[in-house]
Amino acid sequence: MSVGAPRALASSGQKPITEILHPLSAAEEPLSVTIGGDKQEVALTNGTPVETSSPASTSSLFNRLQLDDDLEADVRDPYADSTEMRDLFVTVDDPKKHVSTMETYITYRVSTKTSRVEFDLPEYCVRRRYQDFDWLRIKLEDSQPTHLIPPLPEKFVMKGVVDRFSEEFVETRMKALDKFLKRVADHPVLSFNPHLTAFLTVKDLNKRQGLALLSKVGESVKHVAGGYKLRARPAEFCAMGEYLDTFNQKLGTIDRIAQRILKEQSEYLTELREYGGVYSSWVGSEEELRRPLEGVAGCVTTSCGALEDLGDNMSLDFLPVLREYVLYLESIKNVLRKRDQSQAEYEGRLEAAILRKQEDRTPMPLEVEKCQDKVECFNADLKADWERWQSNKRHDFKQLLTSMADRNINSYEKSQAAWESLITLLQDKQTEDKTSETN
Amino acid sequence: MAEDGRDESVAADDDSQHTAEDGRNGLNNTMVEESPTLLRRMEICVAEAEKRSGKNAVNMQETFTVYLIETRPMDALAEGRNPAPDSLWRRYSEFELLRNYLLVSFPYIVVPPLPEKRAEFVWHKLSADNMDPDFVERRRVGLENFLLRVASHPVLSNDEILHHFLTEEHSWKEVVYETGFQAKADSRLKALSATFRVRNPDKRFMDMKHYSDELQSHTSQLLRARARVADRLYGVYKVHGNYGRVFSEWSAIEREMGDGLQSAGHHMDAYAASIDDILEEEEHYADQLKEYLFYAEALRAVCRKHELTQFELEMATQDLISKKQQHEELSTGIVRTFSFKGMTNKLFGQEAPEQREARLKLLEELIEEGEEAVKDKTVECEEHVEKAWVDVQRFKEQKDKDLREALINYAVMQVSMCKKGIQMWSNAKECFLKM
Numbered sequence: 001m002s003v004g005a006p007r008a009l010a011s012s013g014q015k016p017i018t019e020i021l022h023p024l025s026a027a028e029e030p031l032s033v034t035i036g037g038d039k040q041e042v043a044l045t046n047g048t049p050v051e052t053s054s055p056a057s058t059s060s061l062f063n064r065l066q067l068d069d070d071l072e073a074d075v076r077d078p079y080a081d082s083t084e085m086r087d088l089f090v091t092v093d094d095p096k097k098h099v100s101t102m103e104t105y106i107t108y109r110v111s112t113k114t115s116r117v118e119f120d121l122p123e124y125c126v127r128r129r130y131q132d133f134d135w136l137r138i139k140l141e142d143s144q145p146t147h148l149i150p151p152l153p154e155k156f157v158m159k160g161v162v163d164r165f166s167e168e169f170v171e172t173r174m175k176a177l178d179k180f181l182k183r184v185a186d187h188p189v190l191s192f193n194p195h196l197t198a199f200l201t202v203k204d205l206n207k208r209q210g211l212a213l214l215s216k217v218g219e220s221v222k223h224v225a226g227g228y229k230l231r232a233r234p235a236e237f238c239a240m241g242e243y244l245d246t247f248n249q250k251l252g253t254i255d256r257i258a259q260r261i262l263k264e265q266s267e268y269l270t271e272l273r274e275y276g277g278v279y280s281s282w283v284g285s286e287e288e289l290r291r292p293l294e295g296v297a298g299c300v301t302t303s304c305g306a307l308e309d310l311g312d313n314m315s316l317d318f319l320p321v322l323r324e325y326v327l328y329l330e331s332i333k334n335v336l337r338k339r340d341q342s343q344a345e346y347e348g349r350l351e352a353a354i355l356r357k358q359e360d361r362t363p364m365p366l367e368v369e370k371c372q373d374k375v376e377c378f379n380a381d382l383k384a385d386w387e388r389w390q391s392n393k394r395h396d397f398k399q400l401l402t403s404m405a406d407r408n409i410n411s412y413e414k415s416q417a418a419w420e421s422l423i424t425l426l427q428d429k430q431t432e433d434k435t436s437e438t439n
Numbered sequence: 440m441a442e443d444g445r446d447e448s449v450a451a452d453d454d455s456q457h458t459a460e461d462g463r464n465g466l467n468n469t470m471v472e473e474s475p476t477l478l479r480r481m482e483i484c485v486a487e488a489e490k491r492s493g494k495n496a497v498n499m500q501e502t503f504t505v506y507l508i509e510t511r512p513m514d515a516l517a518e519g520r521n522p523a524p525d526s527l528w529r530r531y532s533e534f535e536l537l538r539n540y541l542l543v544s545f546p547y548i549v550v551p552p553l554p555e556k557r558a559e560f561v562w563h564k565l566s567a568d569n570m571d572p573d574f575v576e577r578r579r580v581g582l583e584n585f586l587l588r589v590a591s592h593p594v595l596s597n598d599e600i601l602h603h604f605l606t607e608e609h610s611w612k613e614v615v616y617e618t619g620f621q622a623k624a625d626s627r628l629k630a631l632s633a634t635f636r637v638r639n640p641d642k643r644f645m646d647m648k649h650y651s652d653e654l655q656s657h658t659s660q661l662l663r664a665r666a667r668v669a670d671r672l673y674g675v676y677k678v679h680g681n682y683g684r685v686f687s688e689w690s691a692i693e694r695e696m697g698d699g700l701q702s703a704g705h706h707m708d709a710y711a712a713s714i715d716d717i718l719e720e721e722e723h724y725a726d727q728l729k730e731y732l733f734y735a736e737a738l739r740a741v742c743r744k745h746e747l748t749q750f751e752l753e754m755a756t757q758d759l760i761s762k763k764q765q766h767e768e769l770s771t772g773i774v775r776t777f778s779f780k781g782m783t784n785k786l787f788g789q790e791a792p793e794q795r796e797a798r799l800k801l802l803e804e805l806i807e808e809g810e811e812a813v814k815d816k817t818v819e820c821e822e823h824v825e826k827a828w829v830d831v832q833r834f835k836e837q838k839d840k841d842l843r844e845a846l847i848n849y850a851v852m853q854v855s856m857c858k859k860g861i862q863m864w865s866n867a868k869e870c871f872l873k874m
Binding site for chain 1: 650653654657660661664665667668670671672674675678679681682685688689692695696699703839842843846847849850851853854857858860861864865867868871872874
């Protein structure tokens with residue numbers, strides 16, 4: 001079953017999949033969806049020539065959509081473009097500690113600015129804790145199983161090892177939550193999810209009760225009955241799977257290398273500090289050499305400081321992003337599996353229906369058509385999200401690696417400046433001494 | 440460095456582009472400039488090192504390294520002629536022999552040290568093998584430095600044995616043994632390690648001895664700490680090489696990102712490799728520290744020599760006093776202090792007048808000898824103090840200058856290392872930006 005090159009489509013947008021009318025049905029869907037950043041503008045226009053294919057054909061039901069076939073990932077910053085067209089801005093900041101008799105936890109301020117009609121007000125400000133973000137993510141995964149949901153920072157922290165309330169930890173977590181929310185808000189489909197709206201607007205997010213209504217929404221392809229075996233996965237999804245596996249491996253290796261470097265740098269720092277100390281203690285028995293010895297000790301100390309900052313930055317900014325991506329890969333793999341399952345179900349039902357058709361000439365049951373729809377939708381959503389994800393990933397890693405280089409350069413620059421001013425100081429003194437000698 | 444030694448004109452200190460190499464040359468040029476000594480008349484360098492095989496004292500085959508000492512007369516160079524240098528080969532043990540001779544013959548001089556016999560304060564990657572080419576090269580430099588220091592010393596440079604060492608390849612050993620310094624060498628060593636109490640040592644020398652201990656302690660601490668730092672730094676740089684490999688592997692699965700990643704990986708490899716040269720350069724700094732670690736020992740020896748001469752003077756003085764006392768007792772019959780003779784006299788009666796006369800005569804002779812001894816010892820002591828103090832002052836000035844220069848050079852090396860690091864990471868960053 002080949003799927004054409006559809007992008008985000010009828011299944012995307014405000015309505016959940018079950019409510020979308022069949023494209024070949026009478027009602028017309030003047031949907032215009034803009035995918036932020038990418039050049040791929042999808043317009044479902046009326047009167048667009050439709051590929052006349054029977055409902056049961058395996059060709060894509062959505063081939064009638066005109067698409068910009070621009071598969072090249074945007075070289076420019078994918079976010080820059082979208083700011084012009086974006087109408088939903090979210091920020092996570094201002095962490096605060098809450099102490100109650102039962103527990104202690106941190107909440108973050110989530111600010112929203114929007115011009116969307118789905119929101120009653122143009123601005124919102126609520127406080128949320130990690131649990132709430134976790135809830136949102138689960139709901140998004142459940143209600144939008146065909147899309148790639150961005151990852152959250154790690155949920156569990158070993159109590160003894162990491163201080164959950166340390167400034168660094170809270171800062172790191174907050175940045176990751178901010179990123180998560182921004183990614184969701186930038187997604188053309190996810191950003192319209194009612195769970196997101198609730199998350200951003202409702203004062204008291206009572207998960208259990210208030211959103212029972214919403215939980216009805218989005219059953220779709222959530223739980224596919226098992227037992228269906230996938231016959232042939234399309235090549236592109238195989239490629240995706242392979243890519244994810246290899247990429248996962250490489251990320252793991254990079255994580256290990258980065259950690260090893262941190263360890264080696266930390267040990268180097270320890271020795272360097274002691275080394276500087278020897279110069280300092282030597283000063284006591286010298287007169288003429290006092291200044292150069294103190295100077296060297298000072299420069300060594302400066303270098304230690306620069307190195308320490310470098311290590312802290314790498315711990316706080318570099319490693320968490322790597323780990324986030326590993327989680328991201330896991331969630332994408334899950335989506336791929338679900339896609340496989342949905343394809344398997346379709347194929348299974350189709351086979352069964354064909355057999356029955358051969359026997360008693362009944363028309364293709366609607367449920368098979370629906371399955372086909374689901375698969376087509378799924379594939380289309382996934383491919384669109386994949387491209388978006390690839391583009392974002394490229395941007396993220398470019399930024400990650402560039403800032404790693406910058407930090408290292410910065411560390412060396414601090415050290416160099418200290419040593420250079422020492423040389424100047426000592427050489428000036430030297431020329432001073434020489435002139436006073438000849439006088 | 441050998442090349443620069445041949446330069447006729449002394450380069451002016453150009454502070455703007457100060458490199459570590461300049462630092463070393465500056466030192467040698469200064470030695471030529473400031474010394475009214477051998478070095479002024481003769482250009483000396485240790486040009487090469489070679490491996491040789493031969494039978495040793497116990498008739499066993501051994502491999503050793505010999506060093507080529509080249510000399511040329513300065514006046515010939517000044518006239519613009521370029522004569523071929525006289526040269527001879529010497530091995531490390533011969534240098535040791537020369538130095539031991541100097542130590543014994545000039546106990547009031549802080550004798551320049553030789554480069555270390557075995558590689559010490561080694562960080563793990565560096566070889567501790569004496570045959571290792573890098574070690575041999577650094578030793579060559581150290582031996583040249585030793586010769587230059589000795590030949591520019593106002594006192595040592597005039598020594599005949601030194602001159603023979605530089606000019607007579609084969610007969611030198613006989614000549615040096617003929618001086619009979621070996622016998623003195625043994626007693627010197629004994630004296631250095633002996634414990635004795637000196638009543639009135641010169642305070643300046645006691646302070647200087649204390650200082651030499653401090654210098655020794657700090658330089659060795661520094662050398663140890665530096666070796667550990669070098670070890671760790673090596674590890675940091677080398678681990679970055681792993682980025683090179685993983686970026687390369689990763690680039691294989693990427694489309695647009697591939698080229699950038701691959702190139703960045705190469706720069707990471709280059710970064711990892713750059714540490715080898717950086718640390719090799721730093722070994723020169725370590726060598727400078729080592730020189731003063733060993734110099735501290737030489738300084739201490741001069742102070743100990745003072746203690747020894749002072750002690751011997753005190754002993755001689757003490758001996759003279761006791762002899763005089765004995766004489767007085769014997770001649771006046773008044774026993775002031777306890778003596779065995781006094782006891783026996785009491786117990787067995789006085790001795791016969793002839794015996795007494797004989798003993799008085801003997802004592803008078805001994806007293807005369809003793810007075811000579813005290814005179815000699817006093818002169819020895821005062822001379823030592825005078826000459827040694829001059830050289831200690833000279834040494835102090837040299838040390839301050841050299842170590843200051845060494846520290847500046849170290850700073851220069853650090854700047855160079857930072858610049859290289861910035862270069863590497865900037866290159867990598869450019870590749871990342873192209874991703």
